[in-house]
Amino acid sequence: MQHRSSMLTRAVRFTTLAALAAPASALAGGFSLNEQSASAMGTANAGAAANPENATTVLFNPAGMSQLSGTNISFGAAVLDIDAEAKEGAEARRNLPGPAPIMADGTRGGDIADPAILPNLYLTHEVSESIDVGFGVHAPYGLAADYEDDFVGRYFADETELTAIAFTPSVSVSNGQGLSMGVGLNVIYAEGRLTRYQDLAGRIYQTASEQAQLGGASPQQADQIARQAVSAAQDPYADIEGDDIAVTFRVGFLYELTDQTQLGLTAQTGTELNLKGDAEIRNFPVPGQPGMSTTLSEKVEVPLAIPESATFGIRHQLLDDVTILAGATY
16 A cells, blocks of 8 residues: 555656646746736736726735725636647657667647636725725736647646636725825635556566566567557556635835826745645556556645735826836846
8 A cells, every 4th residue: 555655655756747848838838817907907907006097006006995986897808819839840769778769659648728718807996085995806917828639748747727716805095185095805716637557668668578588578579569568558647626715915106207207116935835636547557467457546736826026017198199008027
């Protein structure tokens, strides 16, 4: 039982690392979603920290609520439809040491990204001349990739998915002389899934080659027999799912420098989500029992770091119908 548990632990470790590495370009570039507001998208999110047009300022800079009167509601949705697939000529080498590799057969995996809808809803309310409160619901982070089952890189990744939703209560205060401060929380619920096929080519090859040579086969014959065993073997399938809740804190400032110019600054703390759930590996071969397979399962935890960030924005009304917006995010 202990041997089986350690075997599963190693398999899960390899599965987790490979599944996380598969969408490397997306993870390296960040999984933050910028499509949080139709009005902000219309200006490419420029100067959002200094441009409280509507209730979406709950997210971009809670201090901006002090410039809104009465009760305000903003809602919308963004549709993401990405066409992405592996490059022509993509290939993968099976996990087999030596100068004569076994290449994985298969296709380019098809279009890996299905259309996705990102809804958002924001509400602000003026409590008094100096105090405003707000609340938002949005999808701050996300990632999705789903290859076809015969993808040539199926031993590195099959399906990778991260879905997150955040609830954002906020409050702002104003000194009545052009300076406002706002604070808010992002209560984030996230769930993720990582899957891939397990490549046991090295283990299968070694076992088949040793058995063939014990039966009197030459090294060349044993090599051919072992390669045929690798091609005929059924691949185990690893599936990891988990979820978690985390909280980040946001603070923002908004200052009216002149009647035409105002500056905004907002910062958000980082956190770490620990996606706790189950790992399952189906069709895993039973050691010492050729032709027999089993399903392994174990509790797992996958860490997911949410980085801190700071955004500066400036808005300047150049003419009655011309406004300049600029900003930077770290």
